[in-house]
Amino acid sequence: MPFSKRFTLTQYLIEERRRFPGASGNFNALVLDAALACKAIARAVAFGELGGVLGNQDSALGGAVNIQGETQKKLDVLSNQYFTRINEWGGNLAGMASEEMEHPYQIPAQHPRGKYLLVFDPLDGSSNIDVNVSVGSIFSILRAPQDVIAQGRDVTEADFLQPGTSQMGAGYAIYGPTTMLVLSVGNGVAGFTLDPTLGEFMLTHPDIQVPVDTQEFAINASNSRFWEAPVKRYVDECLAGKPGPRGKDFNMRWIASMVAEAHRILMRGGVFMYPRDTKDVTKPGRLRLLYEANPIGFIMEQAGGRASTGRQPVLRVTPSSLHQRIGLVFGSKNEVERIERYHTEPVEVESGNPLFGKSSLFRD
Secondary structure (H helix, E strand, C coil), rough: HHHHCCHHHHHHHHHHHHCCCCCHHHHHHHHHHHHHHHHHHHHHHHHHHHHHHCCEECHHHHHCECCCEEEEHHHHHHHHHHHHHHHHHHHCCCEEEEECCCCCCCCCCCCCCCCCCEEEEECHHHHHHHHHCCEEEEEEEEEEHHHHHHHHCCCHHHHHHCCCHHHHHHEEEECCCCEEEEEEECCCEEEEECCCCCEEEEEEEEECCCCCCEEEEEEEEEHHHCCCCHHHHHHHHHHHCCCCCCCCCCCCEEECCHHHHHHHHHHCCCCEEEECCCCCCCCCEEEEEHHHHHHHHHHHCCCCCCCECCCCHHHHHHCCCCCHHHHHHHEEHHHHHHHHHHHHHHHHHHHHHHHHCCCCCCCC
């Protein structure tokens, strides 16, 4: 389609801003800065080995293990630097928090401070970067507490501990065959494709909607021995296919890059599960609530899907710490609601597995 028929990201944000005549424009500027960081990361990802950015981070250059206890890739560190340096100077933010930093990032004294908080995973799925699988960036925008805005004080961890329902906007970029930015500012979900000749994100997927039904699910089956009974029941029923209790065949997918999983579901439906399990009882889940589960959950809900812990809507969970982990299920609404229901219902024999029948090891 000709350029004149496409909205740029800037034009889209201006149209959205017109719904709020009193808006200052700071929010739009923040989104554009986040998008600029994503463009910079996309370029680094595209060069790969040619740019010398693959492999693990040298401990002598800033540490090889992050606060999560995970090995840092060179691109993890570079992506984090892009987000902080591009967003610190514009006067839109009171502070930032990242998967790669133990404590909140303070806006340097020489820069003005604003009324928003930015939380982000600078490079989701980075364990796949060396094998050229799609990776991405995830970000969430919150409003800073009133006393932070009024006093201009340094932010603390407590300032970020807001439920997902408090998000002003959220988005992710996916770095694949094309680079796309998927964004919600609380009025549905829109997808933008990066035009490499213009250097602009162009609106290509307006009003994205997640189909309410699906025949596709994503889960790491190698963890099946650690799953709770409701999750095992759901997967067993899907695997039973058309002869089983669901009466239809399912396909299973697993990319191990949540941005890629979320993008597939937004484009064609499906359900993603990284549930709480018994593999490590000290961790109530694998994914981080503030900068993974909440922004992806916000986008899913805005697109007509559902996001849950399996027991409650994930957006209603009040965070207890900056790097809190949580179980997550999201995607096509009817499937997520079924999984939630299985967490509250007594387990039935229809799963076809005697371990999960009414007279089983898992009976109430």
